[in-house]
Each structure stands twice: as C-alpha cells, then as structure tokens.
Amino acid sequence: MAANKPEIPSLADIVAKVKSGEIFDEIKKSIISSQVWTSSFRHGYADTPRNRVLQIVSNVWLHLHPVKIHRHALRIRFTWCMGGITFLLFLSTVVTGVILMFYYRPVGEYAYFDMKYLQYDVPFGMLMRNMHRWAAHAMVITVWLHMFRVFLTGSYKPPREFNWVIGVFLVTFTLLLSFTGYLLPWDQLSMWAVTVGTNMARATPFLGHEGPFAEFVGVTPRYDARSMLLGGSLVGPPALLRFYVLHCIFIPLVAGALMIVHFWRIRKDGGISGPL
C-alpha cells in the first residue's frame, strides 16, 4: 500500500534540484522519452557519423540529397550555386504567389483593382507582390546562368544527357511561367507585352491565320493557334483567365514535377559531375 503512494517531494528537495539544474535534465529526459517526441524525431542530434546519415535519410526535405557527396561538389566556384538558388527562388514565388492568390481575381473587371487593393490596402501586400515579381525575374536569370555553368563544365556529357534535356524543358517552363504571370496585373504593360508575345502565334506555319501555308489548312483569326491560346482574337478577359490557370496551376505543377525528376536524376547519374 505504502509503496503505491506517490512521494510528495519536499520543498527543500525541489529547491535543491532547481539550484543544481538537475530538474531540467529530468524534464528533458521525460520529454525526449515521451511517445509524442519519439514518434516525431527518430534520432538524436549528437554529431556522430550515424546521426549525420540519419539527418539526411530520415528527413523528407533533405533526403533528395545523397548522404555523402564528392568534396569538389561543395565548391561554389564549380556550381556557382545557381541550380540551388533557382530552386529557392522558385519556392519563394510559390509562397508569395499563394498569398497573392488570396486577394487577386482573374476577372477583367476586378484584376487591375485587386492589384491596387493589394498595393495600397493589404498589409505587406506591396512587399509580397514585389517579392513575387523580383524572385520570378531573378529566377529567369539564375536558370540561364545555371545552364551556362552546366555547359561550361561539360556536365551534359554521358551519363547526364537526359538530365540536360529535362533542364531544357525546365528553362522553357520557367520562361512560360514568367510570361503567363506577366499578364495578370492587367495593366498597359502586361496587356501589350502579352499582345506582342502572342501575336507570334498567328504566324505559326499551317496553324496561324497569318502563317505560311495557312491557306491550305483554312484557319481563321477566330480559329487558329493564337485564338486557342487567348480564347479569342485579342488579349481580353478570356485570355486573362487562361493565363491565370496556366500560371497558377498547370505550369507550376509540371515544372515542379520536372524539378523532382531533375534532382532525382542528379543522384542516379552519380551526383554532381566532376573530374574523375
């Protein structure tokens, strides 16, 4: 009977434990051995070779990395860190873009005024818009630089040919992401830039109404490659909606999927290229 009775520690005991710091060790121990903790964190943090491995393989965000890499792959002068920065900028646009989506409606009557609202009334709205835009522009630049360094190091050579091809898709989708987003502010700048860009589609051979050989196919201004892109014969509200869906859903999904393949292939191809 007496053994089951919880012992009530005396005040003096507690004070002594606090003073010696022992109580913190006890609290830490009970937290770390609790079910909640052990189910969330699978290994300790002490710097042991085992933990260094577990840090990577038991973390869903880090496990895209291999556990070990060649020493030279760490050199900024080799990679310029451009692939990683491109990915970071992409993630920045995803986060800020979702915030913008809370306030923006892709409708001819609203879009421009939602931009004004975002800039002047939404707390941090202007900052979110700026970060989204500048990250997108920076991403275009870093992806070109990344490509340039991959070329200069000959990293497209066997066995990495396929990853280069994925990369060309990625640079194309990066530009398309930027281009479809360019229309969304629905101001003079965006409307006319997209008009200039999409006017090219009407010159598509066979499929554009002003393109070579169009007369053999019979396409019309209202029914050709360009009107498929715009949902009409000029850049109007249907084009805005189309570009919005492409910009916020279709292209990010495809580009995101390709990035996963891209990263996976780097590992399957034996890690970052290097002198053998």
Next chain:
Amino acid sequence: MAAEAPKKKVEGLPEKVHVWPYLVRLELLCAILVAIALTVWSIVIDAPLEEAANPTKTPNPSKAPWYFLGLQDVLVYFDPWFAGVVAPVFIIVGLMLIPYLDVNPKGNGYYTYTERKVAIWVYSFGFLVLWIALIIMGVFLRGPGWNLFMPWQFWDPHKVVALVNVDLPYAFGVRTYNMAMLFGGAVVSGYFALGTAAYFFMERKAIKNVGFMRMFLKIQLYLIMLGMVIKIVLRLGFNIKYIWVTPWFNI
C-alpha cells in the same frame, strides 16, 4: 621554371564528405543570403503597375517581357513565322540535341577551354551575343517604331527612317518575280548545300567515329545560327530585306 606545374589539388581528393553538415550548412548560408537580398530588393524597388489595360491605346514601342526581347529583335530581320515560332523551336530542339551531337569525351565535369574550344565558342556566342546582347539592345536601345536610339538620344516617335531596303535578288539585278524567286531559292539552298558539303569535306576523317546523322544535324544547326548572323549583317550593312521571296513565305 619548375619542371612541371603541380597537378590540381581537386584531383588528389577523391574522398567523399557527409552532406550533413558540410553541404546543408552551405545551402542554409546561401538561402539566408538570397532571402536577405530578395527582401531588400523588394523593399527598395516596387514592381511596376501602369494604368489599367486599354485595348484601344497601343503604346509605342510595345515591348514583350525583357527575356523575350532578343527574339523580338530578330523580328527586324525575319518574318514572325521564323522569329516568333520556328526560331524558338530550333533553339529548344537544338539545346536538347547538344548532349547527343557533342561526342567529345573530354571536358566532362570540369572547366576547360583548350579541350573543347569549338563547343565553348558556339555556346558562348549564342548565349552572350545572340541572346543576351540582343536583349540588352532591345531593352535599352529600341524606342518608338522599334527604331534604334542611343542612350543619350531622345525617343522621338516621329523619327524619320528612310526605307531603302531591297531584296537580295533585286540588288543583284534580278527584276522579274519568278526569276527572283528562283534566284533566292538557289541562294538559300546553295548556302545549306555548300555549307554541309564543306563541313563534311573538312571533317571527313571524323565521319566514321561521329556518325553521318550527328554531323549532318550539327552542321544544319550551325548553318541556321550562322545564317541568322549573316542576315543581320546583310540588313544592317547592306540594306537587304529578304533573300528569298515566295508566295507562301519570305526569308
């Protein structure tokens, strides 16, 4: 002079290192720096927002987003079907073909110029000149009417530019439409045929190793790239508009 320069250090270090902490900490550092830079940039400079879209009011000049201005500039020299559709397709397909056309085994995974001079020259020329330089020109030097203005010149929307361009057959004295079409067609196909033949002759020893198809595709891509440069030079230096005029398309 010493007998031989010491070998690069990197090659002496085949060992691997743990990603945690060596790579992850670099990534974190890099991420922090980029985040700071992006935040400062976004606080200091506001994204542009002009007046509301107005389909009845065309700005002059109307420019595509800056990253497409290289292509927009090519519109000066080529018709839209080429500059806006076929050229981008060639660029994308050509880039994708690079690993399959460049069979030089050297320079795989390290910086070298001497072991792959041609490859580096061609790519750098395409990227730095035909892409980046044209973009810079499109952003800063193209004003109203897509005319060239130096940075210190006023963007005069009424600038008068004499239209003195003629087609190549005309410059050579060919005056009838059908003869001009034949002449132009001969020049364009002759350019590709002679270029291909010359390349195959010069590289005849390589055909066995590299393969016919590879060499054929490679020289076509080179000729297209070079052709764009030739056309730019003909236009700017000799006021030649088209080389080949047909009822369906002009080059």
